[in-house]
Amino acid sequence: MSIEKTLFAAADKMRGAMDAGEYKHIALGLLFLRYVSEAFTRRHDLIAEEGGDPEDRDEYLAENTFFVPPSARWSSLAAQSKDARIGVMIDDAMREIEAENPSLKGALPKVFGRESIDRAMLSGLIDLFSNLKLDGTRADFDLIGRIYEYCIGEFASSEGKRGGEFYTPKSVVDTLIEMIEPTHGRVYDPCCGTGGFFVQSEKFIDAHQGRTDDIAIYGQERNHTTFGLARMNLAIRSIFADIRWNSEGTLLRDEFPDERFDYILANPPFNISDWSGNLLREDARWRFGAPPVGNANFAWIQHIHAHLSAVGIGGVVMANGSMSSMSGGEGEIRQALVQGDAVDCMVALPGQLFYGTQIPACLWILAKDKSNGVAMNEKLRDRRGEVLFIDARKMGALVPGSRKQKELSEDEIRRIAATYHAWRGEAREGAYEDVPGFCKSATLAEIEGHNFVLTPGRYVGAGVGEEDDELFEEKFERLMGGLREQFAEGRRLEVEIESRLGSLQ
Template sequence: MAKGKQNNNGANLGFEAELFKAADKLRGNMEPSDYKHVVLGLIFLKYISDAFEAKHQALLAEDPLAAEDRDEYLADNVFWVPKEARWSHLQAHAKRPEIGSLIDEAMRAIEKDNESLKGVLPKDYARPALNKVMLGELIDLISGMGLHPSPSGRGTGGQGKSYDILGRVYEYFLGQFAGAEGKRGGEFYTPRSVVRVLVEMLEPYCGRVYDPCCGSGGMFVQSEKFVQEHGGRIGDIAIYGQESNYTTWRLAKMNLAVRGIDADIRWNNEGSFHKDELRDLKADYILANPPFNISDWGGERLREDVRWKFGAPPVSNANYAWLQHIYWHLAPFGVAGVVLANGSMSSNQSGEGEIRKAMLEADVVDCMVALPGQLFYSTQIPACLWFLARNKNPGKGWRDRRGQVLFIDARNMGVMVDRTRRELTDEEIKKIADTYHAWRGEPQPGEGAGLRNTSPLPLGEG
């Protein structure tokens, strides 16, 4: 397999690209939106089966009785996989015409034995329209991935590397499917370079991280990766999220599970505005990429709401509903990074200008970043990043930023990675983040760093 160029922004032109190219050849006439679930479901099944088998073999060597104790697996954050659902069983029957039914039965068996996966896994592999020869070839392809986790628990021993390998495959495939789906792909996937800007600027070392429209969970994956890369422990942050699209919620649950990330991700089809599943949560960090300029958010039913501290958002556009919903969920020292369309910085329609003025006068806007166009799969229009802060004078080594807003112009940054899409480079992401950190006057270690998140408090006022 050709060794490719490494790019931390998601275009890992190595084994992930080769795997995707091979998998995509098997797609035939299937729509990417359908094929995505077929492939990602099998990758997920392969991983949890490998993790189970590795733990199973380790327990057999120590104590054969313990090898059949589910609690032993749960203690190491390993899913219990019954015999009929193990990859070896499916691989042995990959060429049989009933392979679709066998995969569906495997998914049902795993959901039955693992409460956190109930309703998450795809279970329509037996449908007549799905080519069973293609399914068998996919199983053969995925079997050769060599994703064999160590038997040690999450975050210990060599397990982290195994999670990262499969996480990279899963993340790369998500991005490629988003590109193939175009506008629809943007509904479940935020480009990795944009997520990295948010994460590198906010630096979520520990505390509660929340995304009210979490898509397939990329914000959480990058936040956990940031913690690990900076010497923290994977459990230092508590993750909370909500998603209104059931299919996308399932992708998020699988995306986090293959990384071994514990999270409280809620789904309901009414969305965060009308059924705020985490109403009492006050988060230390909020990272979000809400859908731009949505007009059908049901705002006419929410004219009076405690969240609209700066004014009732217009029924024709949800941008300022998102900003206020997010600010409402910030803890006393919380900070938020939100992706919105550029128009949110200047629009005066239906009272938006008055809301923006009230937010500035209340000194809740910390920083604005103007991004270049063509960063997103779903739209070519340029976007911006809003950074909100509950307290711009936290003391203990931090600079007093009251009465100030930092503006960063990144509109000329980025490189074209294909005909239609741009990515920010590692150096550009660092330059943006370093500018923000220097302006905030962040304390050195021991001088109050991490002030915002000294204790992951229970849900409540914080």
């Protein structure tokens, strides 16, 4: 068992009956405290060895290391872990660290001193994280980062649907990262959650021998506690980003209204009805048509497209309904997007990838201007008037130890991304070819023949000698999930029709 799994299993056992959503802030907060103390101690000892003043705050600022006051250091807290006031001490430590490091202001949890928090649990977590073996090298910080990331995923799994609101499964993140390849320029996530897309972007660059300082990161998050988790997650990775929060959310109060980005990666909340669409009917972002008041899906898609630079590429996770819905003018918006060459690729994902929901999802790959891209990169194929469709629904396998949760394998992610890059003319090996049952490059005329419905299954056809090897239980659950989604849409339409009829009386 890996150190991440071992540590999480031990930490999770300590939470007892406490709700996973509440406990994650305690466990992840303490893990972050262990990180900043470790980073501070390394720098502290080095300054002392070189004859400098180890208590000079500027010595830490120069090396992008957080300054930790004496009473907030891990060694001090660990020595008092059995004290009845340890929870209050930890809260005070968090406040002191924020006071010394303005970039962390408001990011750290102060929930440890509550009466409901078991002091024995806090002592146990401090002892557990104190026993985390570190070898004194830079690899220690990567280890803590991996543990933090693993814990975020496991807490999301424990929380089910609520966890899915702040965490995008790693295989979905990896698929978009491999397709979009954000290696330089400005990267943006309008609903960044815990910062998973940013962390994976940096990992992608490292894996391809790039320079992480060649990208600038921007993000926005509506949930303040999730905003704090994101800032801690990025700080552990030494990723410096402009992440902003407001209670209204990105669609209603865009923190970067005049900015344009080279890469946008996003997993917006699906099918949100209370997005204040009635207040934004004339918004300049709706170039392809005003989104329906009762569903924000096409507001997110158009927000992302509007924020792309001249040759920008965006990757968006969406509910499958976005590919075919005709309600509220969505069909017309989708048609305008296709005819405007805003859609580069559509990927149908397998079911059961997301925590706590059976709603199947897809990926929209958006392009700002295909002609600009071709003009600036002679390697690219001219794909104006075409859309690539990839049907990955039969991919994925159950996560070991899970009955419901699936994930894509590295080979499957690589195949999806390689197909997209071959289609664009960026292939490392081999030219693009349509593969029955998997991928198809469709023309505008073909898409129009399908009434601008963008479901990949309509275009790729069936594979040669293809057999239906889907388990009955999985197929039944998948079909029932789709049926429930259609029933919900039907009920929504009934309410809308009654409302409109009532206004005519």
